[in-house]
Structure formats: structure tokens, C-alpha cells
Amino acid sequence: xxxxxPSRPRRPHDRxxxxxxxxxxxxxxxxxxxRVVNGGTGVRDAVRERVRRAVDELGYVPNSAARSLVTxxxxxxxxxxxxxxxxxxxxPFFGRQLRGISRELSAADTQLLLLFVQHxxxxxxxxxxxxxxxxxxxxxxxxxxxxxxxxxxxxxxLPTVYGGRPDWPGADRAPRPLFVDTDNRDGARQAVRHLxxxxxxxxxxxxxxxxxxxALDRLxxxxxxxxxxxxxxxxxxxxxxxxxxGERAMARLLAAAPDLDAVFVCSDLMASGALRTLRxxxxxxxxxxxxxxxxxxxxxxxxxxxxTTVRQDVEEMGRLMARLLLxxxxxxxxxxxxxxxxxTAARLVVRESS
Amino acid sequence: xxxxxPSRPRRPHDRxxxxxxxxxxxxxxxxxxxRVVNGGTGVRDAVRERVRRAVDELGYVPNSAARSLVTxxxxxxxxxxxxxxxxxxxxPFFGRQLRGISRELSAADTQLLLLFVQHxxxxxxxxxxxxxxxxxxxxxxxxxxxxxxxxxxxxxxLPTVYGGRPDWPGADRAPRPLFVDTDNRDGARQAVRHLxxxxxxxxxxxxxxxxxxxALDRLxxxxxxxxxxxxxxxxxxxxxxxxxxGERAMARLLAAAPDLDAVFVCSDLMASGALRTLRxxxxxxxxxxxxxxxxxxxxxxxxxxxxTTVRQDVEEMGRLMARLLLxxxxxxxxxxxxxxxxxTAARLVVRESS
DNA sequence: ACGGATGATGAGAGCGCTCTCACCCGTACC
DNA sequence: GGTACGGGTGAGAGCGCTCTCATCATCCGT
Numbered sequence: 001x002x003x004x005x006p007s008r009p010r011r012p013h014d015r016x017x018x019x020x021x022x023x024x025x026x027x028x029x030x031x032x033x034x035r036v037v038n039g040g041t042g043v044r045d046a047v048r049e050r051v052r053r054a055v056d057e058l059g060y061v062p063n064s065a066a067r068s069l070v071t072x073x074x075x076x077x078x079x080x081x082x083x084x085x086x087x088x089x090x091x092p093f094f095g096r097q098l099r100g101i102s103r104e105l106s107a108a109d110t111q112l113l114l115l116f117v118q119h120x121x122x123x124x125x126x127x128x129x130x131x132x133x134x135x136x137x138x139x140x141x142x143x144x145x146x147x148x149x150x151x152x153x154x155x156x157x158l159p160t161v162y163g164g165r166p167d168w169p170g171a172d173r174a175p176r177p178l179f180v181d182t183d184n185r186d187g188a189r190q191a192v193r194h195l196x197x198x199x200x201x202x203x204x205x206x207x208x209x210x211x212x213x214x215a216l217d218r219l220x221x222x223x224x225x226x227x228x229x230x231x232x233x234x235x236x237x238x239x240x241x242x243x244x245x246g247e248r249a250m251a252r253l254l255a256a257a258p259d260l261d262a263v264f265v266c267s268d269l270m271a272s273g274a275l276r277t278l279r280x281x282x283x284x285x286x287x288x289x290x291x292x293x294x295x296x297x298x299x300x301x302x303x304x305x306x307x308t309t310v311r312q313d314v315e316e317m318g319r320l321m322a323r324l325l326l327x328x329x330x331x332x333x334x335x336x337x338x339x340x341x342x343x344t345a346a347r348l349v350v351r352e353s354s
Numbered sequence: 355x356x357x358x359x360p361s362r363p364r365r366p367h368d369r370x371x372x373x374x375x376x377x378x379x380x381x382x383x384x385x386x387x388x389r390v391v392n393g394g395t396g397v398r399d400a401v402r403e404r405v406r407r408a409v410d411e412l413g414y415v416p417n418s419a420a421r422s423l424v425t426x427x428x429x430x431x432x433x434x435x436x437x438x439x440x441x442x443x444x445x446p447f448f449g450r451q452l453r454g455i456s457r458e459l460s461a462a463d464t465q466l467l468l469l470f471v472q473h474x475x476x477x478x479x480x481x482x483x484x485x486x487x488x489x490x491x492x493x494x495x496x497x498x499x500x501x502x503x504x505x506x507x508x509x510x511x512l513p514t515v516y517g518g519r520p521d522w523p524g525a526d527r528a529p530r531p532l533f534v535d536t537d538n539r540d541g542a543r544q545a546v547r548h549l550x551x552x553x554x555x556x557x558x559x560x561x562x563x564x565x566x567x568x569a570l571d572r573l574x575x576x577x578x579x580x581x582x583x584x585x586x587x588x589x590x591x592x593x594x595x596x597x598x599x600g601e602r603a604m605a606r607l608l609a610a611a612p613d614l615d616a617v618f619v620c621s622d623l624m625a626s627g628a629l630r631t632l633r634x635x636x637x638x639x640x641x642x643x644x645x646x647x648x649x650x651x652x653x654x655x656x657x658x659x660x661x662t663t664v665r666q667d668v669e670e671m672g673r674l675m676a677r678l679l680l681x682x683x684x685x686x687x688x689x690x691x692x693x694x695x696x697x698t699a700a701r702l703v704v705r706e707s708s
Numbered sequence: 709a710c711g712g713a714t715g716a717t718g719a720g721a722g723c724g725c726t727c728t729c730a731c732c733c734g735t736a737c738c
Numbered sequence: 739g740g741t742a743c744g745g746g747t748g749a750g751a752g753c754g755c756t757c758t759c760a761t762c763a764t765c766c767g768t
Contacts (some may be wrong), residue, residue, distance in 0.1 A: 016487070016510075018754055034756060042716060061485040061510075064422040066754035070723050074419070076488075085456060090450020090652065099439045102470065111483065114468040129465065131415040133370070134430075156370070156415075167728045298444065334513065372724055383748045388726060396746065420724035424753045713766075724753085730749085737742080 004114060017058040026054035037062060043184065068133075076111035077325060078135040080126060082143040084118045087242065091269050092297045093314055094142070097163060100318025107328050110136075117149075127152040137325050139163065145211040150177065161325040163317065165213045165341070178328065180320045180342045184214050187310040187346030188221025191264050191292040194308070194348055196225065200262035200290055204235040206249045206274060208266050215241070218266045235260065239270040243299075246270025250277035262290040262354070268299040271307055275353075290354040305352035312346050320344070359479035371412040377674065380408035391416060431679060432489040434480060436497040438472045441596065445623050446651045447668055448496070452519060454672025455493060463679050464490075471503075481506040491679050493517065496635045499565035504531065515679040517671065519695070534696045535673045538568050541664040541700030542575025545618050545646045547664070548702055550579065554616035554644055558589040560603045560628060562620050569595070572620045572648065589614065593624040597653075600624025604631035616644040616708070622653040625661055629707075644708040659706035666700050673696070 019037075023030045028047060035043050036051040037060075043051075054060075068074045079101060081088050088094045100116075105112050113135055115126050130138060130153060138153055141163025150168065153160040154175065162179035195203050205222045208215030223231060234256040237249035246265060250273065251262060265271035271293035275285060283289050285305060293300050296311035320342050328339055377384045383399060389397050390405040391414075397405075408414075413418075422428045433455060435442055443449045453470075459466050467489060469480050482505060484492060492507055495517025504522065507514040508529065516533035549557050559576045562569030577585060588610040591603035600619060604627065607614060619625035625647035629639060637643050639659060647654050650665035674696050682693055 019756095020754080021445070030755080030758080033722095034715085035717090038756085044716065045718085059509075061487075063423070064417045064486045064488050064755050066723090068723095069417070069419040069423055069725085069754080070756045072723085085449055085453045089447060089452065090445060092443060095439060095443020095510070098443065102439060104383075106472075106476075106479070109479075111488070114466070118456075118460075122460075125460070125463075128415065131370075132416075132418045134418050135466070155413075192762075292611065318736060373726095374724080384725080385727080385750095386746085389747090392726085398746065401746085417724050420753090421726075422753095423724080423755085424726045426753085660746060710764080710768095711766105716761105718761080719759090721756105721758090723746080724752085726751105728749105728751085730747105732745105732747080734745095735743085738740090 016063070017060045019060075020065070022051065022054045022058055022060050025058060026051045046115040052059055071222045072133075074134060074136055075109070077105065077111050077322075077329075078113045078115055078136045078138045080115045080117065080128060080130075080138055080140040080143075080149060082117045082141070082147060082149075088116060090101035090243070091241065091267075091296055092299065093267070093269070096297060096314040097141065097318040097321075100315035100320075101322045102318075103315075104319045104322035104326070108322075110326070117147075120274070123148050123152075130158050131156040137161075137329050138326055139321050140166070141321075143167070144209065144214070157304045159220050159325060159328045161328065163321055165215060165217075176341075178324055178339055178341060180317050180344070181214070182312040182317065182344045184346070185221040185224065187294065187312065187348075188218040188264065188266070189225045190221075190346065190348040191294065191308075191310050192222050192225035194350070195262045195264065195290055195292060196352060198262075198290060198354060202235070202256060202257065202260045204237070204253045204260045204263040204264070206237050206246055206263060206265040206270050207254070208241040209238060211240075215266060220271065222264060226254075239265070239267075239273070241267050241270060243269050243273040246273030247277050248273075250274035251281075254278075254281060254283075260289065262292075264292050265295075266294050266305075268293040268295045268297050268307060268309055271309070271353075272299040272303055275307075286352070286354050292348075292354050296349055300349075300351070303353065308351045308354040309349055310346050311349045313344065317344060370417070371414045372417070372545040373414075373576065374614075374628075375664070376405065376408045376412055376414050379412060384558040426487075426677075428488060428490055429463070430467050430489045431459065431486060431676075431683075432452050432467045432492045434469045434471065434484075434492055434497075434503060434661045435533075436495070436501060436503075437507065439470050442470060444597070445595065445621075446653065447621070447623070447649055450651060450668040451495065451672040451675075454669035454674075455676045457669075457671075458673045458676035458680070462676075471501075475708055477502050484512050485510040491515075491683050493675050493679055494520070495675075496566070497521070498563065505701070511592060513679060513682045515675045515682065517675055519571075521567060530695075532693055532695060533670050533679055534678065534698070535568070536666040536671065536698045538571035538700070539578065541622070542572040543579045543667065544575075544700065544702040545648065545664050546576050546579035548704070549616045549618065549646060549708060551643055552616075552644060555692050556589070556611065556614045556616070557615040558591070558607045558611060558614045560591050560593040560600055560607070560619040560624050561619060562595040562624075563592060566595075569620060576618060588684045591620075592690040593619065593627070595621050595624060597623050597627040600627030602627075604628035605635075608635060608637075614643065616646075618646050618648075620646040620648050622649045622651050622657075622661060622663055625663070626653040626657055629657055629661075640706070640708050645701075646708050650703055654703075654705070657707065662705045663703055664700050665703045667698065671698060 019030045019033050023033045036048050102112050137159035141173050145167045150166050165181050166177050168177050207219050237252050239245035239249035293307045293309035296309045300307040300309045373384045373387050377387045390402050397652050457467050491513040499521045504520050519535050520531050522531050561573050593599040593603035619628050647661045647663035650663045654661040654663045
């Protein structure tokens with residue numbers, strides 16, 4: 001031999017076995033193997049066994065691309081969070097929600113695909129990704145007003161469930177969005193009423209970013225409880241739903257209204273920041289200033305003193321979102337009509353900070 | 355008309371436009387449209403323009419399943435974390451690493467797919483998922499000894515990069531794993547030496563779970579610095595890399611060795627727990643007990659007092675992992691030979707707790 | 709014993725895309 | 739004027755799978 005053959009373009013060794021190969025080995029047709037690999041009804045036991053063995057011996061795993069090309073199903077759903085990971089991974093709220101979602105999805109053998117919105121231009125990228133049919137549906141939460149994602153999902157008819165009532169483009173147009181939310185307004189009302197009951201009169205509020213419906217609703221609940229449509233603006237500060245934001249907002253409030261005797265903080269994480277500021281400025285909690293948080297997550301229990309807060313079952317909300325989406329996907333196109341948004345209750349949990 | 359036709363099986367209205375449709379509209383062949391949509395070389399400007407317009411008008415988005423069926427590329431990589439989400443979302447370490455990874459991947463227009471290992475049986479599910487060709491490669495971290503995932507990835511020849519030196523199945527066999535790690539042993543040595551320099555003599559250690567190489571390496575560094583192969587076992591406790599674990603481990607140490615005057619805690623999160631215990635038991639930091647952490651993440655800066663700790667650039671490590679994997683994927687099959695594990699340096703950051 | 713259920717199996721047509729190869733036509737060269 | 743060349747374009751063969759139908763046993767009732 002002088003020169004060996006040029007290397008073949010096809011390298012069978014790095015090719016995973018296909019249905020065809022399994023069929024050949026088991027001495028049946030592709031169709032039969034497919035039947036066994038999937039549902040597996042209508043195949044004689046002896047044949048099924050032979051196919052199973054062939055699958056094992058060859059280490060056959062179905063090619064997902066080929067499969068979803070014909071079924072138009074991918075077995076995956078996207079979770080889109082309208083925040084940069086920095087926030088997502090520092091606020092336990094997201095972890096909890098994601099946990100509920102992931103539990104429910106993996107029980108249904110559905111993959112979870114996590115997407116973060118970092119920059120403005122990420123919207124386009126994510127929109128393209130969703131439109132490309134990588135996923136069967138989407139779960140979106142922590143979106144901010146004017147986010148183009150809902151409209152994009154709508155346009156490419158991607159089944160979507162929102163966490164928190166979304167800022168919906170064509171407000172009352174036919175296709176109503178599916179979402180899971182807590183009764184934020186009522187939760188806030190409970191918190192502020194509790195402070196009033198405790199005899200507090202100068203009650204401040206640290207809000208979330210007001211381009212989110214949840215933050216807005218909680219602020220509305222604060223107004224409801226106070227019974228004033230237009231409360232003293234010196235008592236309102238935006239803490240952006242972060243610990244540092246809460247820290248700074250508290251400082252601003254103390255500067256603008258040194259006489260405040262209570263503060264309703266719209267998330268536990270912000271409350272932990274607010275407590276730091278209060279401690280630093282020598283105000284006792286709850287002696288000088290009573291504090292109520294929102295969420296009832298780790299920061300509330302760990303806080304010093306432990307935080308009175310409004311409990312919402314975040315994990316359950318995640319589960320509900322996933323369940324809603326799965327139903328939406330599983331049912332026929334019009335069976336979806338029965339599905340409706342879910343609003344869960346909020347409940348005050350009294351601890352030592354108020 | 356008496357009865358309308360039975361509804362057609364095909365519903366063209368819910369079908370997204372295909373290459374074929376774009377080709378027809380632009381008056382060219384599928385091949386040409388494909389050329390424009392992808393690289394786009396070798397097409398006359400006029401034609402390219404016409405195709406572009408057709409794409410826009412139809413709102414065409416390539417079908418990813420069809421594409422990856424033929425290209426054998428998915429444009430996505432999996433990130434597998436060997437911990438339940440509970441931990442992932444409460445330890446800022448993961449968030450940081452993920453952030454580095456996600457930055458690098460999205461710059462390369464590659465999707466990130468997050469998978470958690472919750473239960474024992476998740477391994478099988480994840481293995482199947484990886485084998486099914488949903489992703490082009492994987493990034494795995496926080497794996498524990500004896501985890502079958504590396505072997506699975508190896509078997510289906512999935513390009514993989516590990517975060518932290520993995521517990522490698524065939525130790526010295528040919529295919530060496532690709533990983534990114536910090537010099538944990540040296541970092542620990544620095545921390546403990548620093549405590550010795552400060553005159554401490556009874557130095558305890560709170561370790562991570564000892565089935566992880568990073569925890570093991572740090573414990574080795576502790577031994578190195580003390581210069582004893584077999585330190586007093588009363589000075590060693592496992593904190594499991596969680597805040598509560600650190601809290602409990604500190605309590606155990608104080609009970610077993612009340613005379614300890616310093617503790618090297620192998621993660622900031624555990625250190626925050628340890629500080630709680632010390633405070634609760636009335637030990638002053640650093641007066642009575644000096645504390646050094648590891649990681650230099652938020653808990654270190656926020657701690658009271660601010661924590662002396664060992665800094666590792668976690669985000670950068672994430673970025674390095676992603677970059678390594680992308681190179682591995684981009685390069686030809688044998689060009690991969692040049693790629694080697696990366697070990698970054700650790701550096702002590704002195705603050706007020708020591 | 710025979711027509712008609714019934715149930716297991718195989719043949720084959722796509723799903724939407726990429727990519728090779730052949731083709732066409734215009735330009736350059738002898 | 740013929741040959742060679744090369745860039746732009748189209749035809750068509752798959753990628754690996756699912757699913758509809760046709761086919762063929764098998765078994766029942768009369």
C-alpha cells in the first residue's frame with residue numbers, strides 16, 4: 001500500500017445510533033421501534049422486548065431535533081426574568097419562585113430554560129429565541145412597564161403565563177393574559193392597618209420600582225389604609241426592591257421626615273437594608289420606628305429583630321404558574337378558554353419589629 | 355350550503371413561514387434564502403436585498419429544530435449545578451459564577467440552559483437530556499464525589515468544562531478533564547498564616563462538605579499552614595457551605611474547644627452564620643475570636659464586623675469556564691489538545707474581623 | 709368454511725433546513 | 739472565435755424522526 005484512502009467525509013464512529021440502526025438490530029421497522037420508544041402500545045410483548053434490548057445494547061437516545069421537527073413540540077419552556085442575574089441571585093424571591101416552577105415542570109418531564117434580561121437589547125435576542133420555536137411556552141416575571149416581551153410572545157402565539165399582573169398592551173383586547181399574582185393591594189393594606197393599630201401615626205413607605213404592577217399595587221394599599229389619596233410625599237421613597245436601595249431609601253426618609261414612627265417596606269430584602277440604616281442612625285426597632293416587610297422570605301426571619309411581614313407563598317405561586325402553563329399546553333387550542341388568572345391571598349405575620 | 359367542509363387537518367394560519375415561503379416571495383430558491391439568512395456571502399446585493407425584504411414582510415424566523423437536525427449544532431450549552439436550587443439561590447457564589455458564564459455566552463450568541471441536580475434520580479434525567487443532543491456542550495460545577503455526570507458526559511462525548519477540579523473517574527486515563535479552579539489550598543494557607551501572624555494559636559476551621567475537592571483542598575491548606583498533618587479534631591467542623599451549617603458548626607466548635615481564639619471559615623456564607631453564633635454566645639470578634647472567610651462575596655462586606663476573607667474572582671472564573679468551552683466547541687476536534695485547565699490565584703483581603 | 713372485525717406491523721411521505729454539486733453566463737485569455 | 743475560469747444560482751439529496759395508511763395475520767361468528 002502506497003497511499004491510504006483519503007479519510008471519508010462521514011465518520012460513523014462519532015455518529016450516535018439512529019432509529020434505523022435499532023430497527024435493523026431488532027429486525028423490525030422504524031415505525032415499531034418508534035412505537036416502543038414512545039407510548040409503546042400495540043406492540044407484541046416479544047417484539048417490544050427485542051426492541052428494548054436493541055436500544056440498550058446500542059445506547060440509543062432519540063434525537064431531539066428530529067423529533068421536535070415533526071412533533072412541533074420541544075418539551076421545554078422558557079422562564080424569562082426581567083432583571084439582570086445580579087438581582088435574581090441576590091433576592092431570594094426569585095429562587096423561591098423558580099423552585100416552585102422547577103418542581104412542577106420536572107414532574108411533568110419538561111425542561112426549564114432560564115433567560116435573563118440584562119440590557120435593553122436583550123429583548124430582541126430573547127424575542128428571537130422565543131420565536132425560533134426553541135420552547136413550547138414561556139413563564140415571565142418581574143417585567144417592567146413597557147416591556148416589549150408580552151407583545152412579542154403574543155405575536156408569535158407563544159403560550160405564556162405571567163408572574164404578577166402584566167402591563168398588558170391592548171388593555172381590554174380579546175386575548176387576556178394568563179397570570180398568577182398575590183393580592184398585593186390587600187397585603188399592603190393589612191400591613192399598614194397593623195401599624196395604625198399599634199398606634200403609629202407617621203407611617204412611611206419604601207416602595208419597589210413603580211414601573212412594576214406589584215410595587216404600584218402595594219403603594220395603593222398603603223394609600224387605602226391611610227385613607228388619603230395623596231399622602232405626604234416626604235413619607236414615600238423608592239427602594240428599587242434591593243437591599244442597598246432599601247438602605248438608601250430609609251436614609252432619605254429619615255432626612256425628610258425625622259419624626260416618622262413606622263415604615264412599611266415593600267420587600268423583606270429592602271427591609272433588611274432599612275434596618276441597617278435605622279441601626280446605624282441609632283433608632284431602635286420597634287421602639288422608635290416600627291418596621292413591616294413584605295414576602296416573608298429568609299431576610300425576614302434572619303433580620304434583627306425578626307421582621308413582621310406580609311406572607312405570600314412564593315413557591316406555591318411558582319407552582320401555580322407552571323401548572324397553568326402546562327394545562328394551557330396540554331389542552332386543545334380552545335380548551336384554553338377555561339383557564340383564568342389566579343390571585344392568591346396575602347397574610348400578615350407579626351413578629352418583633354412592630 | 356348544507357354542511358361545510360370538514361376542517362382541514364392542516365391549519366396554515368398557525369404555521370410559521372418557512373424558507374420555502376420566503377424563497378417564493380423573493381423569487382429565488384431556498385438555497386439562496388438560506389445563504390442570505392446565514393453568512394450571506396456570494397449573493398448579489400440586489401438579490402440579497404430582495405430576500406431581506408421578504409424575510410421582514412413574512413416575519414420569517416428559522417426553525418431551530420430543522421436547522422440543528424442538519425447542522426448538528428444547537429447553539430446552546432447546559433450549565434449543570436450539583437445542588438438543589440434552594441442552595442443555588444441562597445449562596446451568592448453561584449449567582450456570580452453564573453453571571454460570568456452568562457455574559458460570555460451571550461456575547462457568543464449562545465444560549466444558557468440551567469439544570470439543577472435535586473435528587474439522586476435527577477442524574478439519570480439530566481444524563482438523558484445531555485445525551486439527547488439538546489446542547490452542544492456543558493458546564494458543570496459544585497459536583498460531589500462519585501457524581502456519575504462526568505462519566506456520562508464522557509461517554510456521550512459531550513464537550514464539558516468543570517468549575518473546580520472534578521473527581522475524575524479514570525484518574526490518569528487519557529482524556530483529562532478541562533476545568534477552571536482557584537488555588538484553594540494556597541488561599542487557605544494564606545488565611546491561616548494570617549491568623550498565626552496575628553498571634554492566634556488555637557485556630558479552628560469550618561469546612562465545606564468534604565466530598566468536594568474545593569472543600570478538601572482548603573482543609574489541606576489549613577493543615578499546611580499549621581504544619582501538622584493531623585490537627586486536633588475538636589478544631590474541625592463541617593459547615594456544609596450553608597449559613598445555617600456555619601452557625602451550627604461554630605456552636606459545635608465552641609462546645610468542643612471553648613479555648614479557640616480564631617476560626618477559618620471556608621466560605622463567607624458559612625462565616626456569616628458563624629458570626630451569628632459568636633455574637634449569640636457573647637464572644638467578641640475579633641477580640642475573643644478572629645474570623646476569616648473565603649470567597650469575598652456580599653456576605654463578607656455586609657458582615658458585622660466586615661469580614662477578612664480570601665478573594666477569588668468568581669465572576670471571572672465563570673467567564674473563563676465559558677470561554678474554555680466555546681473554544682473547545684469552535685475549534686476542530688483535535689485543536690482541542692491545546693486547551694488546558696486554568697487555575698487562578700487567591701488573595702487574602704484583610705478587613706476588621708481578624 | 710367464509711366474510712368481516714381486530715390488532716400488529718411495515719412502507720413511505722414528509723417536517724424545514726443545509727450543503728454539495730451541477731449549471732449558467734459573463735469575462736479573460738490565447 | 740474558442741476555451742478556460744469563476745462567481746452567482748438552483749436542484750435535490752438528505753438529517754432522524756413521527757404518523758398515516760395499507761397490508762397482512764389472526765380470530766370470531768354464523
